Amino acid sequence: MSAKFGLMNYNNARKHLSISIPSSSEVMMSPHIKSVEELRVLGINLSSFNTATQFCICTAGVFLFYLIYGYLQELIFSVEGFKPFGWYLTLVQFGFYSLFGLVELQLTQDKRRRIPGKTYMIIAFLTVGTMGLSNTSLGYLNYPTQVIFKCCKLIPVMIGGIFIQGKRYNLADVSAALCMSLGLIWFTLADSKVAPNFNATGVLLISLALCADAAIGNVQEKAMKLHNGSNSEMVLYSYSIGFGYILTGLLGAGGLGPAVAFCSQHPVTTYGYAFFFSLTGYFGISFVLALIKLFGALVAVTVTTGRKAMTIVLSFMFFSKPFTFQYLWGGLLVLFGIFLNVYSKNKDKMKLPSLADLRNMFLTGKKVRLLSQNV
Numbered sequence: 480m481s482a483k484f485g486l487m488n489y490n491n492a493r494k495h496l497s498i499s500i501p502s503s504s505e506v507m508m509s510p511h512i513k514s515v516e517e518l519r520v521l522g523i524n525l526s527s528f529n530t531a532t533q534f535c536i537c538t539a540g541v542f543l544f545y546l547i548y549g550y551l552q553e554l555i556f557s558v559e560g561f562k563p564f565g566w567y568l569t570l571v572q573f574g575f576y577s578l579f580g581l582v583e584l585q586l587t588q589d590k591r592r593r594i595p596g597k598t599y600m601i602i603a604f605l606t607v608g609t610m611g612l613s614n615t616s617l618g619y620l621n622y623p624t625q626v627i628f629k630c631c632k633l634i635p636v637m638i639g640g641i642f643i644q645g646k647r648y649n650l651a652d653v654s655a656a657l658c659m660s661l662g663l664i665w666f667t668l669a670d671s672k673v674a675p676n677f678n679a680t681g682v683l684l685i686s687l688a689l690c691a692d693a694a695i696g697n698v699q700e701k702a703m704k705l706h707n708g709s710n711s712e713m714v715l716y717s718y719s720i721g722f723g724y725i726l727t728g729l730l731g732a733g734g735l736g737p738a739v740a741f742c743s744q745h746p747v748t749t750y751g752y753a754f755f756f757s758l759t760g761y762f763g764i765s766f767v768l769a770l771i772k773l774f775g776a777l778v779a780v781t782v783t784t785g786r787k788a789m790t791i792v793l794s795f796m797f798f799s800k801p802f803t804f805q806y807l808w809g810g811l812l813v814l815f816g817i818f819l820n821v822y823s824k825n826k827d828k829m830k831l832p833s834l835a836d837l838r839n840m841f842l843t844g845k846k847v848r849l850l851s852q853n854v
Contacts, residue, residue, distance in 0.1 A: 524664025540766035565615030567738035575757035579717030603720035608691030635693030662812030696776035
């Protein structure tokens with residue numbers, strides 16, 4: 480009797496355990512991620528597409544919004560007298576991002592914070608370093624010189640992936656990073672000769688921004704995959720905490736008053752441009768975070784690096800500039816790097832011929848030509 484009673488209790492316990500675990504369709508999450516298998520970006524349900532289509536949509540979003548973002552960034556710094564206020568632009572940008580993230584999060588059914596606050600404090604610090612130092616460096620460097628440094632972050636991201644997440648990259652990934660970095664350096668060095676404007680302070684700022692950028696993608700990828708956080712949550716908490724960091728720094732350094740006074744005199748060309756600058760940047764971030772979650776930090780950085788190359792190509796289309804073949808060779812090297820990265824992720828589908836196959840093909844073609852000559 481006692482054995483039977485114990486068996487009944489055991490069965491009841493088993494039923495209780497099975498009921499207490501909800502199915503994936505019942506898990507309520509953000510509009511970006513309504514289930515473990517579902518990912519939404521700006522209302523687009525990426526989960527309904529195959530992997531190739533997801534990659535194309537995310538890449539198109541990154542290119543579209545960040546090309547506009549880069550144009551507006553240069554436009555703001557072209558305003559006479561604005562160059563010393565790069566940190567204030569970052570403060571305004573973080574404020575808009577926090578507002579956009581709050582509005583988006585309020586539209587979701589699940590408003591819980593999934594990623595720990597300590598992790599967000601680290602991400603916010605790295606984000607401030609990446610965007611703040613990058614914006615401020617434009618006050619000391621011209622845009623092509625800045626790109627020379629920013630394009631080199633592919634290799635630091637890989638190094639960060641090894642130390643932060645314990646990743647291992649194959650030869651194709653390493654070769655892709657080297658080709659894209661060297662190609663963009665070659666490409667942009669030719670452009671920097673037109674109006675070189677090197678400054679030790681700017682070089683230091685963009686170098687520090689590069690170091691922060693190398694770590695942030697890996698930290699975001701690890702946090703989002705470990706805690707299943709959504710894009711809107713990541714944007715809201717990381718940028719709102721970063722806003723507090725920058726505001727504290729500006730108040731302590733006494734740089735807030737002069738910046739507010741200057742922007743008040745030019746509200747349209749500062750706050751107006753900054754709004755659209757932030758809006759396109761926010762949309763771009765949504766697609767970058769989707770790339771990070773779906774394909775990893777290395778693929779996301781590869782896409783954003785290719786976007787930098789496109790920015791320079793478009794500058795030749797819309798603005799008259801001298802042309803040298805250094806641009807062509809650098810662009811081809813970047814394209815080869817992109818091909819290597821795509822091949823690394825699709826080795827099973829893309830079977831490249833080996834050296835032995837190429838040798839046999841060459842010998843076969845040679846024999847065919849000799850036979851045709853004899854006939």
